[in-house]
Amino acid sequence: MKRHLISAADLTRDDAVLILDTAEEMARVADRPIKKLPTLRGRTVVNLFFEDSTRTRISFEAAAKRLSADVINFSAKGSSVSKGESLKDTALTLEAMGADAVVIRHHSSGAPHRLATSGWIKGSVVNAGDGTHEHPTQALLDAFTMRRHLAGAPDGGSTHHRGPGDGTGRDLAGRKVTIVGDILHSRVARSNVHLLTTLGAEVTLVAPPTLVPIGVERWPCEVSYDLDAVLAASDAVMMLRVQRERMNAAFFPTEREYARRYGLDGHRMARMPEHAIVMHPGPMNRGMEITAEVADSRRCTAVEQVTNGVSIRMATLYLLLGGNEPAIAPTPATPAEARTEETRKP
């Protein structure tokens, strides 16, 4: 593992499989009467959230607490940030309080990278979503969910969507994943394209042309504008939320038209292979990108993804903080080195 988790593109296949395998063991803790491990006792994890979030923050908080770390929640609203404090001064404050890890969500792309490489703080930085850039733990939990459903059979073949298996040690080689919706604004899509490709899956993006980012031809994936054409060949279909809050311009004529062309309803779902799953990172806009019928069907893994999120974040925190303290690491973090130095190989 690297010292920070900034981008899903930084992870090698082995890193990613290690995180997924570790998460598989963490998931078992949830079945125990005492859902707590002493592993990160005495470590402090700061949740630094500059943007609204419920599930990601709660998920990180639950993960850190299950590992016995102390959690400090910092949200920009009602803090000194609203008085005009800079990211640097906030970071220095957290460093002075002895944060071992900072989980950061920020509306600006690149803020976690700045935090990790500036030398302001010595601890690990975990990107919990930055602007329209990346959301690596979401991609990891999506990959984890897919692996449980799609890589569970001993022969590597598909398993039925009702019986998630244990895919420990496996990647997603040959699995076909379709990501549908607002790719332009989606950090989830970006992280997923990187991670799923690293894990061997074939990714197809489906969106209205206005919601496909410039430069997508350089991404390691296919792009299609026709949802019906790709559904039949998909092992997993990931529906993205239409991010109204990021849409100052009009990207499609009407919501109704979007829902008809790019929304997933019962008829479309019926065209997917029997084993295929429907995923959604949440929060869902029912009636927009996904109908209630699909959202409530047993093929939809949205709730399971939330559960898996805690396991993935436990695994991430364990692998970043479970070993030597970053402060003990011999290399003093100069801005250029901090991101690539590997103080803790798996």
Next chain:
Amino acid sequence: MDAPDQSAGHASSKSSGQTSSETSPEETPAPARPVLEAPDIARVLTRIAHEIVERAKGAHDVVLLGIPTRGVFLARRLAAKLEEITGRAIPVGSLDITMYRDDLRLGPARTLARTEIPADGIEGRVVVLVDDVLFSGRTIRAALDALNDIGRPRAVQLAVLVDRGHRELPIRADYVGKNLPTSLRETVKVQLTELDGRDSVLLGVRPAPTRGGADQERADAGQ
């Protein structure tokens, strides 16, 4: 049982537990001497199985929990022997102690192994922990902590294939395959067919004492 009392004033070069037998071969240049061969290991496990039945009065509420990696295979073999003796299936599982170790911060984060608790749980049962080598006792301390989070057994006992002495905690084994007096520079390596292709216990010698002394070596060895 014959409690080991050969823990002389030596520091130790090799630790009990999970990683004890995972020392890479290049760390033992001198030819390692086999102290137990396959038939010996089979005999020793049969004896331990009989002792478990005797002490647990029929072993009707015994649960075997192996400590990864090799302890798990030993636990399964013991369970098979117990089944032969008692005619009943004995629940067997595994208990990963990685997240309960006291030396986590001395090295990089470790890869986790599987914890598999039998379906009926351990509540009110006699849990027999099974490990390959008993050394400092720290692995067992971690295992006791891990057990505490899983349930409340009626009793906890410990079975090990080899006890090499040099305890650092007040811990002893209830069932010992072989007491093996060792020195600081010696290494004990357990090989099992399931993992290594053959059954044996090898006694080797570490090359030269490393710079960091015993603590350093302990970190190298995994505990």
